[in-house]
Amino acid sequence: MSGKVYFDNSATTPLCDEAKAAMLGAMERYGNPSSLHDLGVDAESIVFGARKTILAALGIKCTTKLDGRQLVFTASGTEADNLALTGAALAKDFAPGKKIIASDSEHPAVLETLKALGRRGFEIVYIPTVGGQPDYELIERAADRNTILATFMLVNNETGAVYDIKRISDIVKSKNPDAIVHTDCVQGFLKLPFTPKSLGADMITLSFHKVNGPKGVGALWVSPELIRAKKLSPVIFGGGQESGMRSGTENVIGIAGAGAAVKRNHARLTENILSESQVREYLVKALSDEARFPGVKLNIPKNPAPHILSVRLPDIRSEVMLHSLSHDGIYVSSGSACSSNTGHGSYVLKAFGLTDREADSTIRISLGAQNTLDDADRFLSSFSESLATLVRMVRR
Secondary structure (H helix, E strand, C coil): CCCCEECECCCCCCCCHHHHHHHHHHHCCCCCCCCCCHHHHHHHHHHHHHHHHHHHHCCCCCCCHHHHCCEEEECCHHHHHHHHHHHHHHCCCCCCCCEEEEECCCCHHHHHHHHHHHHCCCEEEEECCHHHCCCHHHHHHHCCCCEEEEECCCECCCCCEECCHHHHHHHHHHHCCCCEEEEECCCCECCECCCHHHHCCCEEEEEHHHHCCCCCCEEEEECHHHHHCCCCCCCCCCCCCHHHCCCCCCCHHHHHHHHHHHHHHHHCHHHHHHHHHHHHHHHHHHHCCCCCCCCCEECCCCCECCCEEEEECCCCCHHHHHHHHHHCCEECECCCHHHCCCCCCCHHHHHHCCCHHHHCCEEEEECCCCCCHHHHHHHHHHHHHHHHHHHHHHHC
């Protein structure tokens, strides 16, 4: 990527060398991990090794296959969200009218699943996130004995807002101790330090292409208590892989790469957070210079993550700016990559408090550990030139 600046790491990240090496090695070990012969056992050892590594990054010791049941490998974070929500809601044949609470700024993988559950008779309560924080008082009022599930992301993928999952968990469980708390940590895993205990979570969604691993591999962490109580049902049926929670032959090659990427980034977590925070703060200071960047505003939440920065343009459509920067080898986003083809303005930014016009004029910068202050300077130079050109075009 020489000469290019990649600031779209919340969409996906470059595959790290460690993941590439692990995947190449796994390609030579072609057994089915469910087979009982030596080749199958060899493949299964790859899967179990990655499982141990990922659980270790969550602060969980895994020494036996029984311990490993906590981590269910899926084909994506989207599938993991579907398993968490649908699997929990339908596990005990909950009667229609039971309540599920979520923020209004969740990823489409969560919101679309909730819509489907709403059609099945569940009551879905959406909590506003004005300014990038859930209305915790409204959660307090909404949660009750009928609340069976709460789902709130740890880090918002468009604004970088960090939600207080532990506070939400404490509120919900004070009203119903049997309620399940799920958090989509796709944008928070290996970007912020946390454990399931520190979050008060019963289920956690992960996706490994966000942390320099391969696409096509996600996972759902499920608490041992939830497993023992059988409060989660599979949504994909078949041969009973992944302890019966997700049938289908495991993607051994992808899982090998995921484990290697997690091992690398977990070892560098503190260093990466510091590096990304420095670049983000450098950008915040520069972009706040009204003389150099007239009309530019920053959509900064009350509790921002270290790697995401939302930037509002002066009456310039984000798509136009994105293409202008792209021609100069600078890659940013106009919002979530998963919803960029819908043709609709960002519901997340509107929930944040922006008008339709402002939401349509916002770009997202999302950083990775590979980004430097030189990358930031390169972006700022190109952005300044593009801004001046596009503002003149708008005023004609």
